[in-house]
Structure formats: C-alpha cells, structure tokens
Amino acid sequence: MLHELLLSLRGFPGGLLDTAIEMVEVSAFIHPGERGLIEKILKIAAEYRQLRNFVEVHKDQTRVLKPLPYQNDPKEALKPGLYLQAFCYGIEEALVPYHKEIVQLESRFLSDPHCSLIYVLYRVTPYGTLFQALNTLIREVTTQKLHGCQLLQLLYQNLVTAVSEVEEALKKILLRCHTCFFKQLSSWVLHGVLKDSLHEFFIQPAEAVSNHPMSSSYMEYKIAPNLLPSYIPLSLANKILFIGQTIVMISNDPRDRNADASSASILGRNDMDPALWDQCGQQYFERLSQISQSSLLNIGYLDETVEIIRGFITEQLWKLAVEQAQLPMQMRLIKDMFLLGRGELFLEFIKVAESILDRSPSANFSREINQAFRSAAHKILLSSEEEMKIDKFYFGTSDCSSTTLAVNNGWTALVLHYRVSWPLHLVFTPEVLDSYNQLFGFLLRVKKTQRQLHHLWTFQMTNKSQRWQDSRIWKIRTWLMFIVDHLQYYLQVDVLESQWTIFQNAVESTRDFEALRHAHMNFLASTLSQTFLLLGSAQNEPSATSYQKPESLKDNPVHNSLSGLLRLCERFCNSVASWGETELSIDQEDEITLLCRELDHLVSFLLQLLASLRSQPCGTHLAQLLLRLDFNRWFSRQCTGKSLTGSLTGSIT
Numbered sequence: 069m070l071h072e073l074l075l076s077l078r079g080f081p082g083g084l085l086d087t088a089i090e091m092v093e094v095s096a097f098i099h100p101g102e103r104g105l106i107e108k109i110l111k112i113a114a115e116y117r118q119l120r121n122f123v124e125v126h127k128d129q130t131r132v133l134k135p136l137p138y139q140n141d142p143k144e145a146l147k148p149g150l151y152l153q154a155f156c157y158g159i160e161e162a163l164v165p166y167h168k169e170i171v172q173l174e175s176r177f178l179s180d181p182h183c184s185l186i187y188v189l190y191r192v193t194p195y196g197t198l199f200q201a202l203n204t205l206i207r208e209v210t211t212q213k214l215h216g217c218q219l220l221q222l223l224y225q226n227l228v229t230a231v232s233e234v235e236e237a238l239k240k241i242l243l244r245c246h247t248c249f250f251k252q253l254s255s256w257v258l259h260g261v262l263k264d265s266l267h268e269f270f271i272q273p274a275e276a277v278s279n280h281p282m283s284s285s286y287m288e289y290k291i292a293p294n295l296l297p298s299y300i301p302l303s304l305a306n307k308i309l310f311i312g313q314t315i316v317m318i319s320n321d322p323r324d325r326n327a328d329a330s331s332a333s334i335l336g337r338n339d340m341d342p343a344l345w346d347q348c349g350q351q352y353f354e355r356l357s358q359i360s361q362s363s364l365l366n367i368g369y370l371d372e373t374v375e376i377i378r379g380f381i382t383e384q385l386w387k388l389a390v391e392q393a394q395l396p397m398q399m400r401l402i403k404d405m406f407l408l409g410r411g412e413l414f415l416e417f418i419k420v421a422e423s424i425l426d427r428s429p430s431a432n433f434s435r436e437i438n439q440a441f442r443s444a445a446h447k448i449l450l451s452s453e454e455e456m457k458i459d460k461f462y463f464g465t466s467d468c469s470s471t472t473l474a475v476n477n478g479w480t481a482l483v484l485h486y487r488v489s490w491p492l493h494l495v496f497t498p499e500v501l502d503s504y505n506q507l508f509g510f511l512l513r514v515k516k517t518q519r520q521l522h523h524l525w526t527f528q529m530t531n532k533s534q535r536w537q538d539s540r541i542w543k544i545r546t547w548l549m550f551i552v553d554h555l556q557y558y559l560q561v562d563v564l565e566s567q568w569t570i571f572q573n574a575v576e577s578t579r580d581f582e583a584l585r586h587a588h589m590n591f592l593a594s595t596l597s598q599t600f601l602l603l604g605s606a607q608n609e610p611s612a613t614s615y616q617k618p619e620s621l622k623d624n625p626v627h628n629s630l631s632g633l634l635r636l637c638e639r640f641c642n643s644v645a646s647w648g649e650t651e652l653s654i655d656q657e658d659e660i661t662l663l664c665r666e667l668d669h670l671v672s673f674l675l676q677l678l679a680s681l682r683s684q685p686c687g688t689h690l691a692q693l694l695l696r697l698d699f700n701r702w703f704s705r706q707c708t709g710k711s712l713t714g715s716l717t718g719s720i721t
Contacts, residue, residue, distance in 0.1 A: 216268025
C-alpha cells in the first residue's frame with residue numbers, strides 16, 4: 069500500500085484513487101484513522117496530477133491545439149507559445165525538489181518496513197501549499213486565456229504576495245519566462261528583428277498608417293498595452309520600441325535598394341564602423357544576458373542598459389541626419405522657403421505669379437505656378453548652386469477634402485511641397501509639412517498685402533490727380549501700411565528669427581537625434597503659436613513630440629482680427645485701384661466711410677484683445693505684438709471715446 073501511495077504521489081494512481089473522478093475513494097477495509105491520512109495524502113497527489121497533466125499537454129511546442137481533459141469546448145484551448153512552453157518547463161523545474169522527496173521516501177520505505185502514514189503525510193504536506201498555488205495559476209491562465217508576456221504579469225502579481233514555500237518556485241518559473249523575454253528583447257534592440265510569429269512580445273507590427281515609402285518602415289510597430297507587464301514602465305517600453313524601429317529604418321535604407329542584396333546589412337550606407345557596432349553590440353548583449361540570469365528583474369539596471377543602447381543608436385542617427393543628410397542646411401532651406409526667409413525671391417514671385425494666383429486654379433495651375441517660380445528665381449539672379457537647392461521644392465494645389473479652407477482662388481489653393489531625403493522623413497513628417505504649409509500660406513498673405521499697400525503708395529506718389537490728393541485715402545493707406553509693416557516685422561524678427569536662434573542653439577548643443585527632433589517640434593509649435601495658428605495650452609508649453617492644430621481657426625480671436633485687417637487692406641487696395649482718376653462719387657465716398665469705420669472697429673478690437681490677453685501665462689508674444697503696433701499709444705488714444713466706430717471717421721473727416 070505504501071508503494072501504491074508513492075506511485076499516486078508521483079502521478080501514477082492505482083486502485084486507491086479513481087482517476088475518472090476528482091473525489092478520492094479509499095477501500096472500506098482500511099481503518100478510519102488511516103483512511104483520513106490516506107485521503108489527505110491523495111489530495112496532494114491529485115493536485116500534483118493536475119500540474120503534471122497541464123505540463124504534458126502544453127510543453128510540447130509542436131502540439132496541435134486541443135483542450136485539456138476538463139475543457140469540453142475546443143475553443144477553450146490555450147494558444148501555443150514560447151512563454152507557455154517556458155511556463156511549463158518552469159513548473160517542471162519547481163517540482164524537482166518534490167520528485168527528490170518521493171525518491172527519499174521510497175528509500176525510507178525500503179529500509180524501514182514499519183514507516184507510518186503520518187510520516188509520509190509529514191514529508192509531503194509542505195508541497196500541498198505549492199501545488200495549490202500553482203494550480204491556481206494554471207486556472208487563471210486557462211480561464212483568462214493568458215498568452216505571451218501576459219504570463220509575466222500573472223507571475224509577477226503572485227510573486228509579490230507569495231508565501232515563502234511558493235516564492236522560490238515562482239522565481240524559477242519567472243526566470244524561465246524571462247529567458248524567453250530577453251531573447252526577444254535582445255533580438256529587437258540589437259538587430260531590429262522581431263521574432264514573434266505567435267504575437268507574444270509587447271511590441272507588435274502595426275497597420276500601415278501612411279503610404280509614404282520612407283515612413284512605412286519606421287512606423288510599422290507599436291506597443292501592445294495588453295502584453296506589456298506592469299513592472300516595465302511605459303517610458304522604458306517606448307525606448308525599446310524606438311531602438312528597434314530605428315534599427316529597422318537604418319537597415320531599410322532606400323539608397324541600398326539598387327545595391328547587391330548580399331552586401332546589404334544593418335549598417336547600410338551610413339558609414340558606421342562595423343567593428344564599433346560589433347564591439348558595442350557584444351557589450352550590450354552581455355549586459356542583457358546578465359540581467360536575464362537574475363530571478364528578480366532589475367528594472368533600474370535594465371533601464372540603464374536600454375538608455376545606453378538608445379544613446380548609441382540616437383548618436384548614429386544624428387550622424388546620418390546631420391552629417392550625411394545635412395539637416396542644418398535643409399532646415400535653412402525650409403526657413404528660406406516655407407518661412408519666407410528669402411523675402412526678395414517671394415516678392416518677385418508674387419509679382420510674377422499674381423495674375424495666375426488671382427484666378428481660380430485651372431488644370432495647368434501647377435505647371436504655370438512652377439514656371440513663374442523659376443522665372444522669379446532667375447530674375448533675382450540666384451546662383452546655380454542655390455537653384456539646385458530650391459529644386460527640392462515645388463508648388464501644387466491643396467486637396468479640398470483635407471482642408472477646411474474654401475478654395476476661392478490660387479492663393480488659397482497654393483501648396484508648397486518639399487522632396488524629403490532619407491532619413492529626414494523622421495523630422496519632416498507629412499503632419500509637420502502640413503504645419504509648415506499653414507505658416508507659408510499666412511506669411512505669404514501678409515507679404516502679398518504689404519506689397520499691395522506699397523505699390524499703392526508708389527502709384528499715389530507718381531499720380532498727382534486731385535483724387536489721389538484726398539487726405540482720407542492717404543491716411544487710410546498710411547495707417548494700414550503701418551499696421552502691416554509692423555505685423556511683418558513682428559512675424560519675421562520677433563517670432564521667426566528669435567525661435568530660429570533658439571532652435572539653432574539646441575541643434576549645436578546635442579548629438580542626440582531625439583533631442584534634435586524634440587528641439588524641432590518645439591520650434592514648430594512655438595512658431596505656430598506665436599503666429600496665432602495654434603490653439604490651446606500649447607501656446608504656453610508646446611509639446612516636445614506632438615501638438616494639436618485646430619481644425620478651424622475660427623476660435624482664435626487674434627487670428628480672426630488679423631485676417632479681418634488683411635481682408636480690409638485687400639478691399640481698400642482693389643477699390644482704390646478701380647476708381648480711376650476722376651473725382652470721388654457718392655458711392656465711393658460712402659465706401660471710404662465704411663472702410664474707415666471697419667478699420668476703427670478692427671483696430672479697437674485687436675488692441676483691446678491684445679491688452680486683455682497679454683497678462684495671461686501664454687500672452688508674452690501678444691505683449692510684443694501690442695508693443696509693435698501701439699508703441700507710442702497713438703492708436704489707443706484714437707480708439708478711446710464714446711464711440712469706437714466714430715473716433716476714426718471723425719478724425720478723418
């Protein structure tokens with residue numbers, strides 16, 4: 069009977085245990101006291117048998133999906149996986165002391181025929197707690213259908229609250245699972261290879277979000293929150309994701325597509341020293357291997373190791389972007405084109421293309437506008453080298469479905485495109501280029517309005533007819549020129565040049581690509597904010613990685629006021645140019661009066677708005693604009709009185 073008990077404890081029950089049911093049945097001839105001891109022993113044996121059945125079913129990676137004996141529905145079967153296999157091997161390792169205990173009991177039985185049942189129960193009772201805890205884990209795995217890294221989270225949760233009898237076993241199981249985890253982690257952060265056909269790792273392929281040929285390789289992975297263990301911080305997971313994505317991007321250098329496939333490698337054409345990569349890669353692998361050998365994961369050391377790898381990768385990416393792709397030069401081109409840094413070029417462009425842009429876009433709009441741009445470049449005598457640089461830019465029309473602005477003429481439909489070179493697509497994403505186009509459209513409109521007013525002044529000075537000597541026209545034109553000139557100075561000097569200087573200093577002080585991209589996003593967000601093209605809290609603290617552009621600028625009162633003033637300038641210039649040289653008619657007199665009142669209202673509203681918002685945390689740039697427009701408080705004095713709409717008209721008449 070004792071040997072039959074030993075066989076039952078080892079998972080091979082005999083007549084004492086009916087394997088068809090969970091209840092323990094003992095023969096009636098045994099003494100009631102012995103029966104109680106045997107039942108307790110066989111309950112422990114039954115717990116062990118459940119563990120053994122689970123391990124036998126799931127540790128074979130080549131098995132076909134099938135339910136456990138107590139699972140009637142095949143859909144309840146667990147997905148096979150490396151982590152589940154490691155989990156089973158960990159259970160086997162945790163049961164090794166129990167197996168040795170059974171062997172020792174058998175030796176004791178052979179040497180002492182009078183060994184009692186109470187002694188057997190005494191030796192196996194400590195394992196009862198362990199078996200119950202492990203079976204509880206198994207039930208959670210099967211009922212919740214845990215898979216992959218989800219097993220790490222389950223083991224970690226139970227390890228935190230485990231008693232001493234269970235803690236050592238859980239550490240062994242977790243160590244087995246961590247071995248699998250670190251193999252996948254090392255493959256990802258050292259080679260950019262995601263060996264995870266069963267979708268168990270917390271980094272998973274993402275659906276393509278862009279059709280851009282260069283951006284697809286970088287953005288095709290994401291973090292799966294349901295697979296991320298809670299003891300791995302999200303910041304650390306993002307670093308791991310970034311490292312692998314960057315290596316994938318470097319290894320998919322489009323410049324190597326025409327090269328011999330056998331010569332292509334992760335180094336690509338980035339001139340990275342292979343010996344340096346091999347040496348650093350070996351050091352990083354040794355650090356990761358050292359972490360994986362510990363039963364308890366040292367998150368601090370892992371974070372430090374990942375940060376070291378990230379620093380190395382970002383420095384290599386910085387060399388690619390700054391030294392090979394010449395990011396500083398490309399940023400100067402962006403500034404010259406999108407931000408109108410080459411003012412003389414766009415002044416000539418407005419002059420040449422004005423007739424094309426004033427009408428609705430035609431089928432030949434893109435060809436005509438690009439010809440006009442090249443003509444403007446020739447007229448200002450650009451060098452051949454400068455012309456080659458600006459060839460990376462070309463004009464097109466906006467997609468009506470993707471813009472909230474109504475396309476009335478060529479000015480609103482005009483879009484400036486930029487041919488992004490690899491790997492600068494990581495900096496100049498489609499969303500970033502959309503933001504630059506928003507800036508370009510606003511700055512070009514201000515430049516166009518400024519040119520119209522100056523052209524009107526030139527026309528007034530060369531034409532001495534009586535109509536042009538009307539003081540009202542002179543005063544309106546003078547005040548509008550003052551507002552637009554100072555708005556242009558604010559945009560180009562107080563905003564663009566100051567933010568550009570901050571960005572340049574940030575670029576020169578780092579060799580970290582992520583810090584460089586962080587500085588660029590800050591530059592763009594701050595520029596959008598201070599040109600009143602960005603809403604929300606980003607006007608004060610722009611995000612380092614992203615920002616929210618408004619779908620419509622109708623909710624931005626400062627932008628609305630400035631747009632109203634620009635529209636008023638355009639109306640004034642067009643009206644005066646169409647009046648001819650005869651004396652003003654009654655309708656023209658009424659139109660001048662209406663223009664005066666609108667100007668008075670817009671200026672009054674804008675000054676009051678700037679004065680009320682400048683004390684806000686995000687109002688520093690508003691105070692600077694107010695200083696430019698009303699530095700001697702002349703406008704403020706003119707706009708005070710009983711009637712805001714009557715103050716300006718009264719002073720004119």
